[in-house]
Structure formats: C-alpha cells, structure tokens
Amino acid sequence: MNLTLFIWRQKGPDKKGRLEQYEAKNISAEMSFLEMLDVVNEGLIKKGDEPVAFDHDCREGICGMCSQVINGVPHGPQEKTTVCQLHMRNFKDGDSIYIEPLRARAFPVIKDLIVDRSALDRVIQSGGYISVHTGGIPDANAILIPKENAETAMDAAECIGCGACVAACPNGSAMLFTAAKVTHLAMLPQGKIEAARRVCVMTDSMMNEGFGNCSNHYECQAVCPKGIKVQFIAKLNREFIKAAIRRRGGF
Amino acid sequence: MLFFRNTVGRKIVIAVTGQLMVVFVVFHLLGNYFNPYSINLPDSGVLLWMMRAVMLISFFLHTFFSIQGELENRRAKPEAYAVKKNLRATFAGKTMLWTGLLIAAYIIYHVLQVKFLILEGSFQEGYVVAAVYVAALATLFLHLYHGIAGFFQTMGWNSERALPVIEKIGKGLAVVLLAGYISIIIFNRI
Ligand code: SF4
Numbered sequence: 001m002n003l004t005l006f007i008w009r010q011k012g013p014d015k016k017g018r019l020e021q022y023e024a025k026n027i028s029a030e031m032s033f034l035e036m037l038d039v040v041n042e043g044l045i046k047k048g049d050e051p052v053a054f055d056h057d058c059r060e061g062i063c064g065m066c067s068q069v070i071n072g073v074p075h076g077p078q079e080k081t082t083v084c085q086l087h088m089r090n091f092k093d094g095d096s097i098y099i100e101p102l103r104a105r106a107f108p109v110i111k112d113l114i115v116d117r118s119a120l121d122r123v124i125q126s127g128g129y130i131s132v133h134t135g136g137i138p139d140a141n142a143i144l145i146p147k148e149n150a151e152t153a154m155d156a157a158e159c160i161g162c163g164a165c166v167a168a169c170p171n172g173s174a175m176l177f178t179a180a181k182v183t184h185l186a187m188l189p190q191g192k193i194e195a196a197r198r199v200c201v202m203t204d205s206m207m208n209e210g211f212g213n214c215s216n217h218y219e220c221q222a223v224c225p226k227g228i229k230v231q232f233i234a235k236l237n238r239e240f241i242k243a244a245i246r247r248r249g250g251f
Numbered sequence: 252m253l254f255f256r257n258t259v260g261r262k263i264v265i266a267v268t269g270q271l272m273v274v275f276v277v278f279h280l281l282g283n284y285f286n287p288y289s290i291n292l293p294d295s296g297v298l299l300w301m302m303r304a305v306m307l308i309s310f311f312l313h314t315f316f317s318i319q320g321e322l323e324n325r326r327a328k329p330e331a332y333a334v335k336k337n338l339r340a341t342f343a344g345k346t347m348l349w350t351g352l353l354i355a356a357y358i359i360y361h362v363l364q365v366k367f368l369i370l371e372g373s374f375q376e377g378y379v380v381a382a383v384y385v386a387a388l389a390t391l392f393l394h395l396y397h398g399i400a401g402f403f404q405t406m407g408w409n410s411e412r413a414l415p416v417i418e419k420i421g422k423g424l425a426v427v428l429l430a431g432y433i434s435i436i437i438f439n440r441i
C-alpha cells in the first residue's frame with residue numbers, strides 16, 4: 001500500500017518544528033508501524049536527507065519506549081496496543097497519517113518524535129519504592145497476600161511508563177501513571193509502610209514536574225496500551241483520603 | 252493544609268463543595284414545586300444562616316480551586332496537536348470552566364433579582380428573563396452532566412462494575428433537574 005505521512009520534524013529542543021509531508025511506498029500490511037517508518041527512513045538516508053528520529057527499544061510492547069501520536073491518538077487506532085505492535089493492516093492504501101510527538105509541558109521535545117519523559121522517572125523516585133530488610137532471601141510465602149490483592153497489584157504493575165496517558169489527557173496530567181504506581185504498591189503489605197507518605201509526595205511531585213490536574217475526562221484509560229483503568233485513580237484518591245486522616249502532620 | 256495544597260486534595264474539595272451545591276439545587280427544586288414562589292425555608296433562624304454560610308463557602312472554594320486548576324492545566328499543555336481525536340472526553344467535561352463561570356454569573360443575577368429585588372423582572376412576566384433562565388438551566392445541565400458522576404470517582408467510590416452505573420446516575424440526575432426546573436418555567440408561563 002502507499003501512504004501519505006505528515007510527520008512532525010523538529011531539529012532540537014529549542015527549535016521550531018513543523019509537519020512535513022512524506023510518501024511511504026510499497027508498504028506491506030504485515031509490517032509494524034515502526035518498520036514502516038524504518039522503510040521511510042531508509043529512503044530518506046539514500047536521498048541524503050536526515051532520517052526521522054523516533055524512540056523505540058523492545059519492539060514487543062513491553063518497554064514503553066515507542067511513543068507517537070498517530071492521527072490524534074497516542075499509540076494509534078488499535079486499542080491496548082503500543083506503536084511497535086501496531087500493524088499496517090490497520091490502515092488502507094491511500095491513507096493520510098499524521099504522526100506527532102507526545103505533547104505536554106513535562107515532555108519537552110528532544111528531536112522530531114522523541115520527547116524527554118524523565119519527568120515520569122522523577123515521579124517514581126519521589127515515592128515509588130518500599131522499605132525492605134536487607135540480608136538473606138526471605139522465605140517464599142512468608143507474607144501471605146490475598147489472591148485478589150495480588151491480582152490488582154499485578155494489573156496496576158502492568159503500566160510500562162510510556163506516557164500515552166499524559167499525551168492524551170486534555171490537562172496533560174500524569175494521574176493514571178501515578179495511580180498505577182500508587183495502587184501497585186498500596187495493594188501489597190510491603191507497600192503499606194510508606195503508603196500515606198507515598199500518595200502525597202508522588203502527586204505533589206507530579207505537579208512539580210509540570211503535569212496537570214486530573215479532571216475525570218478518562219482519555220488516559222482509552223489510550224493506555226496496557227489497559228490501566230481509571231479505577232486505579234479512584235484507589236489513589238482513597239489512599240489520599242486515608243493519608244489525610246492518618247497524617248495529622250499533613251494538615 | 253493538605254486538602255488545599257495537594258492536587259488530589261483540591262480535587263476532593265471541588266467535588267465535595269460541588270456536591271453540596273447539587274444538594275441545594277435539588278432542595279431548591281423541591282421547594283419551588285411544593286411551595287411555589289418562596290424558598291420554603293424560615294426567613295431567619297440558625298439553620299438558614301448555617302446553610303447560607305455553607306453555600307457561600309462552597310461557592311468560593313469551588314470556584315477558586317477550579318480556576319486555579321484550570322490555569323495549571325492550560326500551562327501543562329502548551330502546544331496543541333495538529334490532529335487530536337478524543338475518545339472519551341465529552342463536550343460537557345471540557346467546558347466545565349465556562350459553564351461554571353456562566354452559572355456563577357447567573358446565580359448572582361438570580362439572587363439580585365429574587366432575593367434583593369435589585370434587578371427588575373421575573374421569568375413569569377418577561378420572555379427575555381424566561382429565556383435567560385432556560386439558558387442558565389441548560390448550562391447547569393452540562394456542568395452537572397460531568398460533575399455529578401465525577402464526584403464518585405474523586406471520592407474513590409468507583410470500581411469497574413460501578414462506573415457505568417455511576418455515570419448513568421450522574422447523567423440521569425442532571426436530566427431530572429433540568430426537566431424539573433424547566434417544567435416550573437413552562438407551568439408558570441402557560
Ligand atoms: S498508565 Fe498506561 S498510558 Fe500511562 S504510562 Fe502507564 S502504560 Fe502508558
């Protein structure tokens with residue numbers, strides 16, 4: 001199939017960017033979206049032009065590096081699918097495709113489609129950890145965890161930190177990401193020690209990094225490649241209320 | 252104070268104060284229905300003044316934190332997409348600031364007209380006033396269409412099974428309130 005691409009080109013962080021038009025010829029339906037871009041880039045290199053810079057790593061949907069807004073939707077049209085796992089059979093011959101970087105103040109563009117998402121790492125650093133005893137390996141099953149809690153924690157732990165939720169949110173909020181981390185740790189006994197502090201510092205750190213407030217639009221859940229649910233944000237809110245009641249020092 | 256400083260805290264303040272005002276809107280409708288032309292409350296008394304104080308405080312907290320949040324949200328999203336497709340966000344949700352400000356303007360107008368009798372006219376007499384009231388109700392409807400369901404999520408009372416039910420209840424209540432108030436205007440005009 002042949003496609004017309006409109007790709008965001010930006011030379012550097014402080015440079016002005018713009019959409020440029022490219023033709024993608026003879027693309028097979030079996031290719032992934034990133035392979036299609038590889039083909040386009042090979043053409044550009046042959047012509048002596050600068051290839052399009054984009055992030056990717058595992059190309060199997062588990063690392064969260066790939067990140068593009070395709071026709072107005074982070075990770076493109078297929079539900080619960082990262083860009084690297086999106087196949088060209090989702091498009092038709094003659095389609096026009098707009099490809100833009102994730103946009104948010106907290107995600108400054110480095111080049112073309114690559115943005116700096118280290119703000120998410122700093123949110124994790126602020127409180128996304130637990131206290132453990134050092135020393136020998138603990139016995140298996142020494143700490144009993146109800147099956148449902150373990151499942152919920154695992155569901156929340158599925159977040160790959162791709163930042164699509166931020167890109168889709170009209171407020172540029174990272175609440176779904178933060179809620180996934182808070183829920184993941186709050187569901188497990190190991191996470192209880194810092195639970196009250198964690199929810200406060202992580203949400204504060206999120207705001208300090210320049211993300212917006214959550215106002216229940218639920219765009220995040222609709223684009224999350226891992227199916228992280230807004231119910232985790234409700235869980236974060238419950239954790240916050242608990243923390244506020246418990247931590248009188250916080251008032 | 253944690254509730255005024257933290258983003259989640261402020262959201263909870265917005266949700267709770269908003270819901271207190273929804274409770275008022277419900278009682279105001281009932282009062283109008285069963286005791287027309289009066290607010291159906293004693294003219295003085297501790298209870299009345301307490302309610303007024305709660306409403307006034309709610310009004311200011313709700314407005315202040317909403318505007319503050321909205322300004323932060325705009326800053327968080329400085330560059331627009333050339334193409335953006337919203338999958339879940341509604342018109343009602345995205346216009347909360349504007350519908351909120353319009354409702355605030357209407358409340359001031361309504362209080363000056365009905366309570367302080369400073370502004371002339373009433374919806375029973377003038378078509379223009381009636382039109383303003385209907386427009387205000389439509390705006391309130393949009394605001395509550397997003398706001399009531401959001402309250403449950405913000406308080407953490409949400410689960411996968413509850414969400415569709417909550418959304419239906421929230422939107423349903425917004426419809427009922429709209430229909431209730433508009434019916435008062437219609438009954439009084441015909
Ligand atoms: S919550 Fe979903 S969309 Fe957001 S960072 Fe995690 S995996 Fe990506």
Ligand code: FES
Nearest residue numbers: 057059064066084
């Ligand atoms: S490249 Fe790793 S998730 Fe897409």
